[in-house]
Amino acid sequence: MEKKETVTQEIIEAARQLFSRYGFRKTTMEDIARVTRKGKSSLYYYFKNKEEVFRAVIIHEASILRKALKDATTGISDPAKKLEKYVMVRMHTMKELINYYEAVEHEHDSHYSFIDQLRDQFDQDEAEAIRHILDEGVAQGKFQPLDTELAANTLVIAMKGLEFPLVWKGSTENLDKRIHKIMKILFYGLLKR
Amino acid sequence: MEKKETVTQEIIEAARQLFSRYGFRKTTMEDIARVTRKGKSSLYYYFKNKEEVFRAVIIHEASILRKALKDATTGISDPAKKLEKYVMVRMHTMKELINYYEAVEHEHDSHYSFIDQLRDQFDQDEAEAIRHILDEGVAQGKFQPLDTELAANTLVIAMKGLEFPLVWKGSTENLDKRIHKIMKILFYGLLKR
């Protein structure tokens, strides 16, 4: 009945911890089983395979991120501030997810195309969310009239560009400064006046 | 010549990072090789096996800890403050070494007796260092006369007792409070007056 759903969630939570700490490769089904206090085989009653567990975790995390972004920006009316807040939260949250990244980026060669699929989906959603903010800005006469779809895509690419150094050095101050700098450049080209 | 020593140190440093992040089990020789930009086989020119690398790392860390303790306490003349500082630094540094712990504690059953050896040696050194501080306190008339050897051993055991909850929750504030509390209790039973 609902038991299955509960256990599924427990497994996802356990897997989330492990994946985020050790990455996909170094996390074994046995690790997950141990944390959930189950036999390794029992996991296969809830998930078809390891990849499915990973997919579930990623989707779960993505929804968390989406909610965080929504919560952080809903109160803000000024589009510029909203955009900056969005980028800020997005980058900081993404900082927690580096290990998934690493797990994914490195063995990108082989058969992990489902990740690319998820990523593309997420990028698309993100571009749309940003475009919405940009449209708002244009409608309010705060932003210059522009191709918001193109601009949104550009911003997504820029954020992805910022992610890579994030993997290397975990210094939060530098990240904030970098974000601020880029946002400022962006705004001075974007804002009317 | 000295090249060998240099490379050995580089390997130890790389292994240190990896072991502390992933633990003994999840760190592979290939991981270490990758970080040091060497072929996996090359490592065996410097170390007999994985266990040897681990041993070298542990020994290195132990010496670091010893130095940190010495540096932190040498300037302090008041034995009570010195003792508190010692415990504080020791616990906080130990916090970084949890992953070694995990790596060791879990597969304690099998052939890792060399760890116990190292641990015993370290405990002994520690007890001696603490006893020295206690002796000083007694000599200065700040501490009640007491069996300093017994007291030192007790303190070592107390610190080890504090380590376990440390594995569970990483909250630094709670740790500080707990340490403070214990130290206070200890001092009120220890200090003259």
Place this chain on the structure above:
DNA sequence: AGAATATTTTAACAAAATAGTCGAAAAAAC
């Protein structure tokens, strides 16, 4: 109760990963 269904465990196995070996090539020292 016992039948039907849901969940867990056991045992097994193939494929992948991993620790460790060896000899030969490269590089460095002499």
Place this chain on the structure above:
DNA sequence: GTTTTTTCGACTATTTTGTTAAAATATTCT
């Protein structure tokens, strides 16, 4: 140019790991 030191790739043996199927156990329903 010979010797010594260092690196590396190919190979092997062993262990780990993902996955499956069937048996065992627990839970729910009638």
